[in-house]
Amino acid sequence: xxxxxxxxxxQGGVTxxxxxxxxxxxxxxxxxxxxxxxxxxxxxxxxxxxxxxEAERIKVRAEIEEPDVLVVLDPGxxxxxxxxxxxxxxxIAVVNTKKKMTEIRSDIGVNKLAxxxxxxxxxxxxxxxxxxxxxxxxxxxAAGIVKLESLEEPMEERFGKVATKNIAAxxxxxxxxxxx
Amino acid sequence: MKKExxxxxxxxxxxxxxxxxxxADVIAAYPITPQTHIVERLSEMVADGDLDAEFxxxxxxxxxxxxxxGASAAGGRVFTCTAGQGLELMHEVLYIPSSxxxxxxxxxxxxxxxxxxxVWCDHSDMMAVRDIGWIQMLAENNQQAFDLTLxxxxxxxxxxxxxxxxxxxxxFYLSHVIEDMNLPEDEExxxxxxxxxxxxxxxxxxxxxxxxxxxxxxxxxxxxxxxVAFENTIxxxxxxxxxxxxxxxxxxxxxxxxxxxxxxxxxxxxxSCSETAMLAIDELRAKGEDVGxxxxxxxxxxxxxxxxxAVKDVEVLVVLDRCxxxxMGGPVxxxxxxxxxxxxKRPYVVGFIAGLGGRDILIEGFEYMIRSAxxxxxxxxxxxxxxxxxxxxxxxxxx
Numbered sequence: 277x278x279x280x281x282x283x284x285x286x287q288g289g290v291t292x293x294x295x296x297x298x299x300x301x302x303x304x305x306x307x308x309x310x311x312x313x314x315x316x317x318x319x320x321x322x323x324x325x326x327x328x329x330e331a332e333r334i335k336v337r338a339e340i341e342e343p344d345v346l347v348v349l350d351p352g353x354x355x356x357x358x359x360x361x362x363x364x365x366x367x368i369a370v371v372n373t374k375k376k377m378t379e380i381r382s383d384i385g386v387n388k389l390a391x392x393x394x395x396x397x398x399x400x401x402x403x404x405x406x407x408x409x410x411x412x413x414x415x416x417x418a419a420g421i422v423k424l425e426s427l428e429e430p431m432e433e434r435f436g437k438v439a440t441k442n443i444a445a446x447x448x449x450x451x452x453x454x455x456x
Numbered sequence: 457m458k459k460e461x462x463x464x465x466x467x468x469x470x471x472x473x474x475x476x477x478x479x480a481d482v483i484a485a486y487p488i489t490p491q492t493h494i495v496e497r498l499s500e501m502v503a504d505g506d507l508d509a510e511f512x513x514x515x516x517x518x519x520x521x522x523x524x525x526g527a528s529a530a531g532g533r534v535f536t537c538t539a540g541q542g543l544e545l546m547h548e549v550l551y552i553p554s555s556x557x558x559x560x561x562x563x564x565x566x567x568x569x570x571x572x573x574x575v576w577c578d579h580s581d582m583m584a585v586r587d588i589g590w591i592q593m594l595a596e597n598n599q600q601a602f603d604l605t606l607x608x609x610x611x612x613x614x615x616x617x618x619x620x621x622x623x624x625x626x627x628f629y630l631s632h633v634i635e636d637m638n639l640p641e642d643e644e645x646x647x648x649x650x651x652x653x654x655x656x657x658x659x660x661x662x663x664x665x666x667x668x669x670x671x672x673x674x675x676x677x678x679x680x681x682x683x684v685a686f687e688n689t690i691x692x693x694x695x696x697x698x699x700x701x702x703x704x705x706x707x708x709x710x711x712x713x714x715x716x717x718x719x720x721x722x723x724x725x726x727x728s729c730s731e732t733a734m735l736a737i738d739e740l741r742a743k744g745e746d747v748g749x750x751x752x753x754x755x756x757x758x759x760x761x762x763x764x765x766a767v768k769d770v771e772v773l774v775v776l777d778r779c780x781x782x783x784m785g786g787p788v789x790x791x792x793x794x795x796x797x798x799x800x801k802r803p804y805v806v807g808f809i810a811g812l813g814g815r816d817i818l819i820e821g822f823e824y825m826i827r828s829a830x831x832x833x834x835x836x837x838x839x840x841x842x843x844x845x846x847x848x849x850x851x852x853x854x855x
Contacts, residue, residue, distance in 0.1 A: 293636055301464035301636045308635040333636075335731035337629050338816035371467075 277421055278340045281324040282359050283349030285317045288408030291434070293326040294346070296412060298430035299422040300328045308334045321356050326419045333397075343367060345419045349394075349407055351375070354384050361385075370418045370453075372407050377456055390418035392453040401445040402438075409442040413449030424450055460638040460704070467630030468493030470637060471537070471563050471623075474605035476507045477645040478677040480561075481532035484523035485513040489575045490627035495537065517542040521549035521560075528558035529666055531657035533609065536560070539627055540567030540574075543581045547588075553620040554589030555682060556666055559612030559654070560620040562590075563605060565627040566727070568813040576814020579727065579778040582755070583787045589682060591621040591689055592756040596730045599637040601625045603706055606645060611696045613652045617689045624755075626728035628814065640704060647776040648703060681697035687757050710759035711766045712751045715741055719748030721826060722770045722803070724792065727778070728750045729817045736822035737837040747826060752788070760795050766795065773803040774829040776822075778811040785809070785844040804833045809846040821847060 279296075283289035293309035296429040300307035305328055312323040321432045325340045351373040354360060363369060369386045372394035380391060391416040394407040401410075409431065416424055427446060465473070471494050475483070483502070487495045501507040510527075514520045517538050524534045540544060543564055552831055553560045568578040582592070591611060593600040601623070608621040625631060656664050690710065712819035715737050716722065725733045730751045740747045750766050750773075752759070767773055773796075777786025784790065787806030796802040806829040811817045824847060832842045 297634045298464045301462065304462075306636050307464065310633045335735055336819070337633070337732050340816055341818075395802060448672050 277328050277345065277419065278343045278357040279326040279328070279345040279347065279415070279419070279421070280340050280343040280359065280362075281326065281347045281349065282353055283322055283324075283408070284353070285320045285322045286445055287322075287349045288406055289322060289347075289349055292349075292408040292412055292415075293324040295409070295430045295434065296326055296328070296415070296422060296428060298433075299426035302429065303422055303426050305330055305422075306332065306334050310337075310339070312339065321353055321359075323359065345370060345415065347393070347411055347415050348372060349411055351380075368418050370411070370414050372414070377454055389456045390414055390453050392449050394449055397445050397448050397452065401448060403440050410445040410449045412444040413446040413451075414453040416446075417450045418455060459644055460730050461641075461768070463567040463634055463639045464634050464636055465598055465602075465639065466493060466632065466634045467601045467625055468565070468632070469497050470598045470602040470639075471605050471625065472501065473499035473603045473639060474569050475535045475561075477640075477642055478528065478533065478606060478609045478649050479646075480507070480535045482510045482512065482527035482534045483536065484520045484527070484534070485538065486514050486517050486520050486542060488517070488539050489544070490567060490631045491537050491563070493631060494563060494565070498535070505554040509703065517546035518549055521546045521552075524560045524562075525549065525552050525556070528553060528560050528654075529556065529658045530846070531652075531654050531659075532612070533652050534560050535562070537563040537565065539565040540581045541568055543585060544569065547585065550585060550588040550590065552667065554686075555678070557618040557685075559609075559618055559652075561608045561612055561623070562603070562620065563601075563623045563625060565631040566624050567627040574626070577629055577778075578812045578814070579624075580780075582624050582779065582781070583779045585622070585755065586787070587688060587821060588813075589619070590756060591617075591619050591693065591754075592624065593621070593754050594624045594727045594752070595630060596728055596751070597637070598630055598633065598635050599706070600708075601630055601710070602637065602639070603700065603704070606648065607696050607700050607708070609649050609652075610699075611689070613650075613654075614692050614696070615655065617692045618654070619686060619689060624727065628804045629728035638704075641801045644703070648700065659851050690757050693754060696825075699775070708753055709762065710752075710754035711762035712753050713766055714747035714749040714751070716750065716766065718746055718769075720746040720769075720771045721830070722748050722750050722767060722773050723822060723826060724750045724752065724775045724788075725774060726776075726788065729776070729778070729811060732817060732819060733776075733822045736819045739819065740823065740826065741804050758791060758795065763792065763795055764799060767803055768801075770803040772829055772833050773805045774824065774825050775805060775807045776811075776817075777807060777809045780809050780812065780846070799806060804836060806842070807834050807844055810843065810848060812846075815848065
């Protein structure tokens with residue numbers, strides 16, 4: 277399964293990909309996370325890439341051209357570039373948005389859609405406007421690539437004390453994600 | 457049996473783990489993208505007390521290598537790493553440890569060279585240091601980055617080798633990718649790398665001179681001795697890789713083959729694109745084509761014998777270069793051609809240049825190279841001259 281994470285520099289898209297990679301590997305799967313290479317540019321649209329495979333070692337080393345899943349961290353990016361149009365026909369877009377499913381559907385021409393107000397959850401639970409860990413909950417709900425529990429250890433390793441809040445935000449997003 | 461666990465590790469961290477397990481004494485490095493994570497991780501390890509080493513924060517790569525030369529001459533196990541422009545700035549000093557037989561170990565996160573300003577991967581930095589007299593090898597994935605860095609110490613410090621070793625890991629493609637790999641337990645590795653003792657170190661109680669003047673009456677003899685000793689390292693490199701394979705179950709060779717049984721057409725690659733190339737070979741094999749893949753694991757000393765053996769039944773050899781030698785073409789292709797020139801029966805060699813400055817090489821790219829090479833061979837047989845081709849280049853028409 278090939279997943280693109282579309283966010284802005286500084287939003288933590290690369291970290292999201294890395295955490296899910298560690299979770300998948302801890303479940304005995306093969307996984308690969310790959311940033312869109314280059315100097316970091318805060319605020320600029322940035323892609324991160326994630327591949328998960330049950331059985332076979334991941335050999336391809338290139339950016340993902342047509343993802344199965346597209347995670348959009350910033351709804352303002354939906355109209356930027358051709359990223360959304362590269363989603364596979366039967367692929368699913370997982371979008372952080374306050375808008376209702378019906379409203380956003382007209383903004384984005386994809387068949388399968390999952391939405392969650394990750395920004396609202398992140399502000400409530402973390403007290404921060406950073407949605408990457410929250411959006412993992414939505415990704416797991418929509419694509420089921422790993423178990424939620426598998427994220428706990430990678431988050432604890434990464435965030436130390438504040439892991440608890442991030443795990444709570446992730447779980448809340450898992451509950452609240454709506455799918456078409 | 458070996459004790460290992462499966463971990464998700466970035467290529468840079470895999471290298472740092474190998475250096476930690478090898479118990480390096482001195483690290484001197486200057487951070488540069490995309491090598492930065494290796495330096496950061498090692499400095500953390502030293503600061504946290506996980507690695508008992510002297511970490512020298514230097515002001516340039518030139519000084520990094522100079523410090524490594526000094527520390528190695530004093531008998532220390534040393535490490536440095538750099539990339540692209542950093543390797544260029546280090547260039548002058550690189551000849552010193554190879555000529556003075558100092559077993560410095562260095563990892564390069566391969567990066568293209570400016571201008572235009574680039575931080576992305578290609579092999580221009582590697583090709584610019586072809587002739588420095590270092591043993592040079594390439595990793596294709598994070599597992600190999602770890603394994604080869606570990607092996608580098610045992611090879612370099614072997615009393616019959618005593619040459620510096622450079623391990624190339626493609627910048628970003630390995631340095632910034634996290635993937636699953638096997639990490640052995642520390643005690644397994646400790647047994648693999650013997651205690652290091654250089655036969656002639658700088659020692660106030662037993663003074664020696666190093667790097668003396670070499671006037672014309674002696675300089676050529678030193679170079680002949682260096683070349684003979686350097687060529688002889690291949691057997692020791694193979695021996696170390698065999699010992700590693702026996703212990704850890706992962707086997708390396710100077711030239712590695714993939715699906716080469718009965719292959720009439722072979723693709724030759726180096727570095728991180730090789731596993732993507734395997735997928736292309738799988739697809740072509742599924743269509744019934746007689747193709748296989750050859751990868752140069754060892755770049756210096758050049759594995760003449762092993763390459764000739766690998767291509768002995770091949771009719772067309774397709775060589776990929778991730779570097780351009782201006783006015784001349786692909787440096788790997790030209791070396792491969794010269795390695796095969798003396799043979800009575802040799803394949804047609806067709807070179808392509810791709811993947812410059814971080815441009816991805818996709819499965820279709822490899823398939824194109826193989827198809828296009830077969831067309832070019834027909835042209836050669838018609839007596840036409842063929843030109844080196846850079847693939848995937850926009851020509852300005854229709855853009």
